[in-house]
């Protein structure tokens with residue numbers, strides 16, 4: 654699961670020292686060690702792991718070994734748990750505390766299985782559960798490790814006067830903040846909204862105005878200009894990207910599309926750390942989507958193993974591994 658321990662950086666130090674913290678979002682399958690090391694080289698300040706089920710993590714060494722690989726350079730790192738029970742969550746948090754800078758509770762996953770399980774976005778209906786979880790984590794991991802939540806918003810701001818939905822978001826964050834939460838990431842969409850719908854920046858701004866802890870804005874950051882615009886509109890302390898950084902891991906450094914050096918670095922990191930083929934290939938498909946022609950994408954996307962991918966990249970782009 655882990656390598657040696659280094660000096661951990663706290664997200665709170667980042668929020669104190671930077672006007673706007675650049676964040677790589679939690680992404681199931683994708684925000685793993687090779688990708689985190691890659692984006693940290695392109696001005697990402699803070700990384701999240703993919704969502705991990707706290708019950709499995711607490712119960713099984715196998716789950717811990719397969720779900721989390723980290724090392725001395727991988728800091729600050731926030732591990733994101735899906736949890737519905739403060740005992741399982743705080744057990745998992747205690748096991749991992751010395752390897753990470755923060756524990757995050759997923760309150761935004763909109764998938765049906767998660768809602769049925771009572772985790773993810775279902776927790777937005779249960780602020781008292783989230784409060785218990787934050788308290789339990791804080792009491793088990795102490796002040797060295799932060800505790801945060803990643804939420805969605807309840808409904809469109811335009812309805813706020815008629816519909817109490819956004820007031821629910823306000824009430825939720827107020828209740829959870831009062832338990833000693835350290836910071837909060839807000840994906841400005843409701844659980845039913847698709848990512849093709851625009852992110853609700855007014856809702857994020859409202860959360861920022863409501864709480865006194867740092868707030869990270871999430872949604873539709875595809876370029877450094879998007880990040881700056883969102884930060885200045887909402888006044889948040891950090892901006893988080895998911896789909897944008899998958900497409901272009903160098904976006905926070907101001908690159909308009911994935912530079913070739915970034916692709917090459919990703920290939921090397923993946924080979925060094927070991928990455929399963931599906932994930933390795935899909936990362937490259939995302940990164941090269943805007944670089945390749947349609948015909949090239951078609952051929953590249955059908956490759957089925959690592960040697961074939963390496964050959965393709967060498968032949969078409971002059972990939973150099975070392």
Ligand SMILES: Cc1cc2nc3c(=O)[nH]c(=O)nc-3n(C[C@H](O)[C@H](O)[C@H](O)COP(=O)(O)O)c2cc1C
Nearest residue numbers: 678679680681703704840872873874894895896897
């Ligand atoms: C492939 C993928 C995997 C994701 N996995 C997670 C996850 O594990 N935990 C989480 O809180 N959100 C997850 N999300 C949601 C993102 O973190 C983010 O909230 C959402 O995509 C909106 O940001 P964006 O507009 O920058 O993509 C995932 C999104 C994508 C595209």
